[in-house]
Amino acid sequence: MFERITSRREFFGDIAALTILGSGCSAVSLKSNPPQMSSTLQEQPVPPLTETHVHTDCAHRAESIHLRANEFNIPAFQGKTVEEIRSIITLPANKAITPARTPEEAMGKWDEWYSCLKETRKAYTSPKVIALLIRDVVEDSANSGVGLVELRLSLLSTVDTLLNNLGIKDATPEVFWKYAVEVFDALIEALQDTPVPTDLIMSISCQNRYKPKVADLIQFCRDYRKHLIGLDLTNEKDNPASAYAPEIERARGDIKFLTIHCMELMGPDRGWDALTLNPDRIGHGIRAIEDPKLVEELARRGIPLEMCVNSNVVTGAVIGGIDQHPMPKLYDAGVKLVVGSDGCNDGSTLADNYRLIKKSFGFTPEQMQELRENSFRYAFRNLKAK
Numbered sequence: 001m002f003e004r005i006t007s008r009r010e011f012f013g014d015i016a017a018l019t020i021l022g023s024g025c026s027a028v029s030l031k032s033n034p035p036q037m038s039s040t041l042q043e044q045p046v047p048p049l050t051e052t053h054v055h056t057d058c059a060h061r062a063e064s065i066h067l068r069a070n071e072f073n074i075p076a077f078q079g080k081t082v083e084e085i086r087s088i089i090t091l092p093a094n095k096a097i098t099p100a101r102t103p104e105e106a107m108g109k110w111d112e113w114y115s116c117l118k119e120t121r122k123a124y125t126s127p128k129v130i131a132l133l134i135r136d137v138v139e140d141s142a143n144s145g146v147g148l149v150e151l152r153l154s155l156l157s158t159v160d161t162l163l164n165n166l167g168i169k170d171a172t173p174e175v176f177w178k179y180a181v182e183v184f185d186a187l188i189e190a191l192q193d194t195p196v197p198t199d200l201i202m203s204i205s206c207q208n209r210y211k212p213k214v215a216d217l218i219q220f221c222r223d224y225r226k227h228l229i230g231l232d233l234t235n236e237k238d239n240p241a242s243a244y245a246p247e248i249e250r251a252r253g254d255i256k257f258l259t260i261h262c263m264e265l266m267g268p269d270r271g272w273d274a275l276t277l278n279p280d281r282i283g284h285g286i287r288a289i290e291d292p293k294l295v296e297e298l299a300r301r302g303i304p305l306e307m308c309v310n311s312n313v314v315t316g317a318v319i320g321g322i323d324q325h326p327m328p329k330l331y332d333a334g335v336k337l338v339v340g341s342d343g344c345n346d347g348s349t350l351a352d353n354y355r356l357i358k359k360s361f362g363f364t365p366e367q368m369q370e371l372r373e374n375s376f377r378y379a380f381r382n383l384k385a386k
């Protein structure tokens with residue numbers, strides 16, 4: 001965790017505008033300044049805009065890659081203009097927001113999005129470059145008005161990518177973890193002095209290909225526990241979260257908080273399964289809407305779902321586009337909701353997600369404020385361990 005704390009007090013009437021009318025920085029713990037509810041919306045101090053769900057490797061911008069490509073001679077991008085890089089790592093805006101109408105189109109959208117991610121990762125050519133690119137993600141977030149960032153690192157795929165880019169094939173565990181340590185150490189150093197408070201979450205992929213490495217990753221997380229605020233189980237397709245119950249159990253004494261990607265692509269069964277691990281939040285959870293009993297249970301337990309609405313359209317997770325997104329229904333059912341950007345290589349920001357929510361679902365200023373309050377309140381640094 002990176003302990004440079006700022007206190008930002010913003011006043012706003014319409015959260016869609018995300019207008020910061022007043023801000024200031026002082027060395028005051030956010031924890032000691034919980035959001036205050038007040039009767040007058042216009043005069044009410046609101047907590048920092050809180051990014052609850054963003055992946056380090058999905059949120060790189062063309063400007064950042066352009067800068068680092070020229071600084072570090074990254075072959076895939078060196079000599080290219082920002083716009084050329086953007087066209088390689090980003091889906092064209094009109095394509096990104098075109099809704100998937102069928103499951104087949106949805107799969108096509110996911111593949112298109114993923115191919116952009118693969119192109120982006122060609123920039124991962126050394127631990128230092130990776131660390132600086134991730135630091136740029138925090139800078140970009142801060143520049144777009146975010147005041148508190150929870151950043152998810154998929155260390156296994158990041159190191160895999162690095163080894164691949166370096167031409168190292170069939171790395172032994174010793175070589176793999178040597179690079180993992182170098183990447184993580186470089187990242188800790190790069191995040192020493194971030195413009196806004198930044199907490200790291202380790203993403204643990206549930207993909208079959210990473211299963212043999214998960215026990216070592218858990219040990220790694222325990223060794224680096226003072227730099228990690230939480231764990232995230234991700235890539236729900238191959239295995240349910242409960243397949244990792246013993247590993248999560250082992251780590252949770254050291255790393256208190258857990259979020260689980262589920263029901264982004266898979267059905268409500270994965271939600272019931274995730275609940276067996278007693279998560280503090282759930283990533284996406286949009287297909288919970290298919291099971292009213294599960295929705296009821298999520299509301300009863302007060303487990304927040306991390307809504308990343310723009311991403312759900314870009315990746316095709318929601319078929320039929322934003323109008324078919326279940327967020328308003330989940331809200332009406334009393335499920336706690338927080339907001340994240342996910343990072344989907346399309347240049348969108350967290351503020352863009354708030355705007356899309358406001359525009360698409362017609363939430364009132366009070367409801368928009370509630371989302372913002374919840375995002376801060378359920379940030380891991382503001383939660384008490386269960």
Ligand SMILES: [Zn+2]
Pocket residue numbers: 053055261283342
């Ligand atoms: Zn995600």
